[in-house]
Amino acid sequence: MRRAVPAVLALTSALLLAACGGAPAAGPSAERSLILATTTSTQDSGLLDVLLPEFSRGTGWQVKTLAVGSGQAIELGRRGEADVLLVHSPAAEEEFVAEGAAGSRRLVMHNDFVLVGPEADPAGIRGLDSVEAMRRIAAAQAVFVSRGDESGTNAREEQLWSAAGLTPTGSWYQSTGQGMGATLRVAAEKDGYTLTDRATYLAQRDSLSSTVLSEGDPALLNVYHVIEMTTRAGDRVQPDGAAAFADWIVSAPAQEMIGRFGREEFGQPLFTPDAGKDEASLGG
Amino acid sequence: MDVLLDGLGEAVRLLVTGDQDTWAITALTLRVSLTATAVALLLGLPLGLAVALGRFPGRRVLLAAANTGMGLPPVVVGLFVTVLLWRSGPLGGLGLLYTPTAMVVAQAGIATPVVVALVAVAVQQVDPEFRVQMQGLGASRLRSLLALLGEARLPLLAAAMAAFGAVVSEVGAAQMVGGNLAGETRVLTTAAVLATSRGQFALAIAFGLVLLVIAFAVNLVLTLVQQGRVDAR
Known part of the structure; x- marks a missing residue:
C-alpha cells in the first residue's frame, strides 16, 4: 500500500518531465514573428500553405495566421492584435483605413x-x-x-x-x-x-x-487587399513586419506564385494577381 | 461509408509512412495535453486535499465551484485566456498568445477543477477514522496524508485520466488561444476541424483516429498502473 504513494508521485513527475521537454520550445517563436489576420478563403483554398513558407524563407519572418472572416480580421487590426491584414471586404476596408490606424492598403489579387x-x-x-x-x-x-x-x-x-x-x-x-x-x-x-x-x-x-x-x-468581383497596421492601432504592432509582408506579397515572385496556384490541381488559377493595377480596371 | 474506410486507410498510411506533419501534430498534442494535465495535478491535488479535509469558511462553496468547473466549457476558458493574453490585454507583454504555452495555460484551467473535484471525492470516501488511526500509531501529519493518498490511489488515477481526457479532446480553447498555426500550435483536434472545413474528410477522420489511439495509449498506461496495484493487493 505504501508503495502506491511513490507511484502516484512518480506519475506526476513523469508527466512533468514530459512537460519540460515541451515548454521552452514556445519561446523562440515570439521573435520576429508577425500576425497575419486573413479570410478563411485564403486558408481553406490552400493558397497560404504555398505562399507563407516562401515568405518566411525570403525574409526570416515567421507568420502566425489567423484565418477568420474579413470583419473579424479588420477588428483584430483595429485592436492592434494583428500586424497585417489580407482581406476582401472593400467597403469595410475603406471605412477602416479612413479611421487612421491603418497604414497603406494595396491591391493584391482578385477572383x-x-x-x-x-x-x-x-x-x-x-x-x-x-x-x-x-x-x-x-x-x-x-x-x-x-x-x-x-x-x-x-x-x-x-x-x-x-x-x-x-x-x-x-x-x-x-x-x-x-x-x-x-x-x-x-x-x-x-x-x-x-x-x-x-x-x-x-x-x-x-x-x-x-x-x-x-x-x-x-x-x-472579389478583390483582395493587403493592409499594413501601424502603432496607432496598438503599441505592440510591428510595422516593420507588416511592411515586409505587404511588400513581399505584391512583389513579382509572390504575384507569380499566386497566378500559378491551382493551375495544376484545378486546371485553372484560383486567383488573378493584380499588384500595381488600377482597381477600376479589373473586369468582372 | 466510403469516407470512413478512406479515413481508416489514411490514418494507417499517415502513421506507417511516418508522415512528418502528422507526427509533429501528434507530438505537440501529447506535449501540450500532458503538460496541462501535470499542471492541473500539481495545482489540483493540494487544493482537492484542502477542500476535502480542511476546515475553513467557504469550503463547500469552493467544492461546489470545482464541481461546476468539471463542466467548464473550453470555449469560455479559451476566451478568458485570450483576452488576458491579447497584446492590448493585461498580460500582452509576455507575447504568449498563439503559442503552445498559452494552450497549456488554457487547458490547465480546464483540467484543474476536474482534478480538485475528483481528488476531494477520492479522499473523502476513505474512512475518516483512517487518518486518526495512522496518527494514533505515531505517524506524522505528512506521513498520514501520504498514506491517505495511497489509500485513495485508484480514484486519484481516475482523476488524472479524466483530466487528460478533458484536455486532449477539447478544441475550443486550443483553437482560440493557439490559433491552429501550422507547425506551431496545430493539434489533432484543430487539425481535424481544419481538414473538415477544407473538405478533406478522410484526413479529418484519420486525425480523429490518431487522437483515439494516443488517448488510448496514455489511458492504458495509467490503467495498468492503477489495476496492477489492485492485483497486487
Whole structure:
C-alpha cells in the first residue's frame, strides 16, 4: 500500500518531465514573428500553405495566421492584435483605413464570387445575373445558406440582397456563422444555394454536390487587399513586419506564385494577381 | 461509408509512412495535453486535499465551484485566456498568445477543477477514522496524508485520466488561444476541424483516429498502473 504513494508521485513527475521537454520550445517563436489576420478563403483554398513558407524563407519572418472572416480580421487590426491584414471586404476596408490606424492598403489579387446551388436549381437561377438570381431565390423561398459572420463574402451577399431590394427572412434563409468551407458543405447537404468565392468552391468541388449557377457579372468581383497596421492601432504592432509582408506579397515572385496556384490541381488559377493595377480596371 | 474506410486507410498510411506533419501534430498534442494535465495535478491535488479535509469558511462553496468547473466549457476558458493574453490585454507583454504555452495555460484551467473535484471525492470516501488511526500509531501529519493518498490511489488515477481526457479532446480553447498555426500550435483536434472545413474528410477522420489511439495509449498506461496495484493487493 505504501508503495502506491511513490507511484502516484512518480506519475506526476513523469508527466512533468514530459512537460519540460515541451515548454521552452514556445519561446523562440515570439521573435520576429508577425500576425497575419486573413479570410478563411485564403486558408481553406490552400493558397497560404504555398505562399507563407516562401515568405518566411525570403525574409526570416515567421507568420502566425489567423484565418477568420474579413470583419473579424479588420477588428483584430483595429485592436492592434494583428500586424497585417489580407482581406476582401472593400467597403469595410475603406471605412477602416479612413479611421487612421491603418497604414497603406494595396491591391493584391482578385477572383470572383459565384452563386452555387443544387443541380436541379428549384429557383431557376441558372445563367441569370446575380441580383436577379437573388430575387428568384427569395421569391421561390428556396433554401439559402448564408455565412452570417460578417466576412467579406457575407458582406457581398448582403449587398446583393439590398441591390435586389430585399431583406431575407424566414425559415428558408439560414445562417451558419462558419467559414466558407463549412458553409458550402451545409448548403450542399440542404440542397440550398449559397454565395462563395470561386477558390474555395473549386478546392472542394469534388466532395460537393452543388454546381455553379450564376457567375461572371461585375457585382461578383472579389478583390483582395493587403493592409499594413501601424502603432496607432496598438503599441505592440510591428510595422516593420507588416511592411515586409505587404511588400513581399505584391512583389513579382509572390504575384507569380499566386497566378500559378491551382493551375495544376484545378486546371485553372484560383486567383488573378493584380499588384500595381488600377482597381477600376479589373473586369468582372 | 466510403469516407470512413478512406479515413481508416489514411490514418494507417499517415502513421506507417511516418508522415512528418502528422507526427509533429501528434507530438505537440501529447506535449501540450500532458503538460496541462501535470499542471492541473500539481495545482489540483493540494487544493482537492484542502477542500476535502480542511476546515475553513467557504469550503463547500469552493467544492461546489470545482464541481461546476468539471463542466467548464473550453470555449469560455479559451476566451478568458485570450483576452488576458491579447497584446492590448493585461498580460500582452509576455507575447504568449498563439503559442503552445498559452494552450497549456488554457487547458490547465480546464483540467484543474476536474482534478480538485475528483481528488476531494477520492479522499473523502476513505474512512475518516483512517487518518486518526495512522496518527494514533505515531505517524506524522505528512506521513498520514501520504498514506491517505495511497489509500485513495485508484480514484486519484481516475482523476488524472479524466483530466487528460478533458484536455486532449477539447478544441475550443486550443483553437482560440493557439490559433491552429501550422507547425506551431496545430493539434489533432484543430487539425481535424481544419481538414473538415477544407473538405478533406478522410484526413479529418484519420486525425480523429490518431487522437483515439494516443488517448488510448496514455489511458492504458495509467490503467495498468492503477489495476496492477489492485492485483497486487
